[in-house]
Amino acid sequence: MTSIRAKALCLFRHNDKVLLAKAYDPNKDEYFFRPIGGGIEFGETSIQAIEREVLEEIQQQLTQPKLICVMENLFSFDGQQGHEIVFVYDAEFVDSYIYQRHHIQGCEPNGHSYIAQWLSREQIALTQYPVYPKGIEQWLFNARSSQVEFMDSFDKSK
Template structure:
């Protein structure tokens, strides 16, 4: 069954850097980067989902959360079509020591998926930042 998935993504900044994970789509042999976050559950606001997802993925707390914008993302990945409504939030990490490390760690429930700071200007067609339109939103 196909459906539209609502997600919330956290975009902490360290100067010109954004916090992202590096993913790999084996079906297309394609490396990509995306901010942390995930699905919004029924009865949960996008901001509540953001806090929950960052606890689950990196065991971090967020402060200064504010909505930057909403993107609609239609894509093909992992051998399937996808359609997402993406709530993009600016935020800060409560643990300030995470700003001092380039490699922050791995996603807790997906060992081997690294989380790192990357310069916003360092993404391109060979190392894209997803979802589409995110770099433009962050560059405004």
């Protein structure tokens, strides 16, 4: 990839747990976690993108989205270099039933399916899987902030 991609991700929290999708990088032979979200389409705001992505992937509507962080992320996935600007939101689900489900089936627009699950800090640590984008860990369990933070997250493993 030779262009910078804009993405929107959303953190959903409940009872000291955060909803994360489990994914796999075949080139690194590595499982990892990431928040739900995806690319921002041309003409779409980051809030519109996160609303669309959550609806497309897990068929849920969100409410009260709040921008908490904007990250610049240089990374590699499946042997390809990537560069993205990531808008990270905090939000809640409209349907409270979703908070009772331990596993949530998700599906990417390309047809790739995944499982998202509610994970505590301890459960994430036990798996030893990284959480991407790198640097987002500090936001996983923090309460909503009234301040937006800008940060970079560069993968030094190139």
